[in-house]
Amino acid sequence: MKLMIVGVIVEAFRRLTSLLYQLLVRSIFINSVFVDSDPSYEWMLAFLQNQPSWNTLRSVEVSTSAQGSNFTDLLMSEGGGHLSKYKKMLRRLCFNPAVGQTYNLWYKGCLLFVTRQQEPRGFWGGDKSTLYVKMLTSGNVTLTSLIADAKEAYVSTQDHRLCIFVSERDSWKHSSCRSMRPVCSIILDNGVKDRLFKDVSDFLKSKAWYTRRGIPYRRGYLFHGAPGTGKTSMMHAMAGHFELDIYVISLSQMGMDDSMLNRLISALPERCIALMEDIDAFTFDIGPRNAVDTGLSTPSDQQGVSNENPTNTHVTLSGLLNALDGIGSQEGRILVATTNVYTALDPALCRPGRMDMHVEFKLGSKQQAQDMFNHFYIPKDGDAEDDDDSDRNIALPKEGPANSKTLLIDEKEFKPLFDADVIRKLAVQFGEMIPDRKCSMASIQGYLMTYKESPEDAVRNVISWLQREHPAFLISNERGAPSILMPAPAAVAISASKTGDHVDAEASPTSSCTVVSPLSIETLLLAVGPPTDVIADAPAPSVVTNEAEDVKYVSKCECCP
Numbered sequence: 323m324k325l326m327i328v329g330v331i332v333e334a335f336r337r338l339t340s341l342l343y344q345l346l347v348r349s350i351f352i353n354s355v356f357v358d359s360d361p362s363y364e365w366m367l368a369f370l371q372n373q374p375s376w377n378t379l380r381s382v383e384v385s386t387s388a389q390g391s392n393f394t395d396l397l398m399s400e401g402g403g404h405l406s407k408y409k410k411m412l413r414r415l416c417f418n419p420a421v422g423q424t425y426n427l428w429y430k431g432c433l434l435f436v437t438r439q440q441e442p443r444g445f446w447g448g449d450k451s452t453l454y455v456k457m458l459t460s461g462n463v464t465l466t467s468l469i470a471d472a473k474e475a476y477v478s479t480q481d482h483r484l485c486i487f488v489s490e491r492d493s494w495k496h497s498s499c500r501s502m503r504p505v506c507s508i509i510l511d512n513g514v515k516d517r518l519f520k521d522v523s524d525f526l527k528s529k530a531w532y533t534r535r536g537i538p539y540r541r542g543y544l545f546h547g548a549p550g551t552g553k554t555s556m557m558h559a560m561a562g563h564f565e566l567d568i569y570v571i572s573l574s575q576m577g578m579d580d581s582m583l584n585r586l587i588s589a590l591p592e593r594c595i596a597l598m599e600d601i602d603a604f605t606f607d608i609g610p611r612n613a614v615d616t617g618l619s620t621p622s623d624q625q626g627v628s629n630e631n632p633t634n635t636h637v638t639l640s641g642l643l644n645a646l647d648g649i650g651s652q653e654g655r656i657l658v659a660t661t662n663v664y665t666a667l668d669p670a671l672c673r674p675g676r677m678d679m680h681v682e683f684k685l686g687s688k689q690q691a692q693d694m695f696n697h698f699y700i701p702k703d704g705d706a707e708d709d710d711d712s713d714r715n716i717a718l719p720k721e722g723p724a725n726s727k728t729l730l731i732d733e734k735e736f737k738p739l740f741d742a743d744v745i746r747k748l749a750v751q752f753g754e755m756i757p758d759r760k761c762s763m764a765s766i767q768g769y770l771m772t773y774k775e776s777p778e779d780a781v782r783n784v785i786s787w788l789q790r791e792h793p794a795f796l797i798s799n800e801r802g803a804p805s806i807l808m809p810a811p812a813a814v815a816i817s818a819s820k821t822g823d824h825v826d827a828e829a830s831p832t833s834s835c836t837v838v839s840p841l842s843i844e845t846l847l848l849a850v851g852p853p854t855d856v857i858a859d860a861p862a863p864s865v866v867t868n869e870a871e872d873v874k875y876v877s878k879c880e881c882c883p
């Protein structure tokens with residue numbers, strides 16, 4: 323009996339002390355949990371990387387995965403540094419807290435205990451990482467300040483980078499960071515970029531205007547046009563310019579259905595771009611990306627591969643429409659949807675409120691080809707900081723166009739420099755030889771890539787490239803020599819469609835083509851008319867802004883001379 327009483331007293335004492343200890347711990351410690359599905363997890367990792375004490379850790383998890391942003395760029399040499407620079411690889415090396423270990427570090431006079439845990443996600447596979455941060459402090463002021471500092475540390479690693487998030491089940495996960503794409507690197511018909519950027523800028527400044535009028539504060543852009551005309555590139559340039567993160571909504575994601583889509587769209591942050599690529603392919607059973615629309619055959623057409631719609635989404639059209647403008651749809655978000663088959667989209671999807679502005683991306687015009695040539699070869703600020711390419715430059719006189727008049731070798735820097743005036747003249751010739759609205763900008767870019775260091779050769783060989791790649795756009799003259807089929811100079815107009823603001827580059831029909839021969843550049847130059855006219859008579863954007871400024875956004879780009 324005595325023994326039992328002693329046992330009860332000891333147990334009661336043990337429980338009491340444990341309770342007191344927990345109360346004490348709770349009153350002097352603050353526990354916070356950061357889960358990897360939330361951006362704050364990345365912020366904390368970036369913060370930890372910046373701590374001097376982090377360099378003295380004895381146990382870390384080393385990762386070279388590109389995920390996240392809190393990495394030290396290291397040039398790692400495979401094979402212990404004996405290999406030539408071509409075998410070197412630039413990898414992002416990251417030191418994560420090792421799983422299950424607790425680290426102590428000081429932050430503003432306060433002791434932090436940081437523990438990272440990892441557990442399987444179950445049915446969906448993969449691991450879930452969680453960061454537990456325990457702070458020896460009574461109020462949560464230090465925690466707030468820690469999170470603010472962590473975010474700052476993270477943002478400082480994002481200079482000139484934009485972050486891309488992908489959906490993982492019904493939450494968002496940081497996927498990668500990309501360098502921003504300069505706006506001037508997107509070459510479109512005159513006025514298209516200005517109008518689009520002005521509209522986005524107006525929208526981002528007009529929250530109060532929307533709220534006062536009870537209009538849902540969100541905006542949708544539909545980019546449509548042939549493959550390789552710059553839709554995705556434009557979206558990247560836009561995101562970089564306005565410092566918006568990109569959230570990629572993949573309707574073909576495993577398990578995606580109406581409710582998951584709804585949850586994902588509700589979980590978007592307020593200022594971001596939600597991207598839905600090739601929206602036609604998911605919502606409608608439209609078959610192949612058709613060649614009639616684009617004027618180009620797809621590789622699968624050529625190989626006789628069946629182009630059955632590969633969609634496996636369980637999202638219904640009404641589910642998509644509700645997600646885009648239902649109650650749960652996040653305020654302040656910008657939706658960018660891209661499609662190659664504009665006509666296949668349901669009018670309900672395209673109506674203002676869902677897709678407020680429709681931007682058509684056409685196959686390259688002569689002017690665009692000329693602009694791309696200029697952009698490609700005229701040196702930009704920062705070219706000198708390119709990757710180490712001294713070997714390439716030293717080899718140039720042997721392998722490259724040694725007799726090229728435009729290629730100068732800077733003896734000191736071993737950098738090839740092109741004379742801007744010569745390039746401009748070559749660009750005019752190049753532009754005149756590219757058939758109007760027949761080649762995608764991607765294919766023109768691909769061609770120029772093969773003459774990266776030789777603009778003269780790019781002009782010289784363009785006809786044989788067209789003969790090879792786009793024979794349909796060349797016809798033979800009476801002597802059998804190939805000639806270029808050229809449309810008469812076209813008027814380009816920006817018009818408004820009834821389904822929403824429509825930025826549209828209308829070119830003359832190709833039925834008004836003129837045949838120009840023979841093939842010499844000089845003759846071609848004499849034969850063609852002046853550069854394409856541009857008429858911009860578009861109505862003002864439908865969003866009324868607080869500030870009535872007409873900014874030329876494109877001219878703001880700093881990287882172009």
Ligand SMILES: Nc1ncnc2c1ncn2[C@@H]1O[C@H](COP(=O)(O)OP(=O)(O)OP(=O)(O)O)[C@@H](O)[C@H]1O
Pocket residue numbers: 507508509510547548549550551552553554555556660661662683763764765767
């Ligand atoms: N208008 C353009 N200006 C500059 N570069 C362009 C343009 N259009 C395409 N490109 C280049 O072509 C490549 C492909 O472009 P992008 O992916 O943006 O085309 P897309 O219209 O989105 O194609 P798809 O419909 O097949 O997805 C990119 O490397 C880009 O640099």
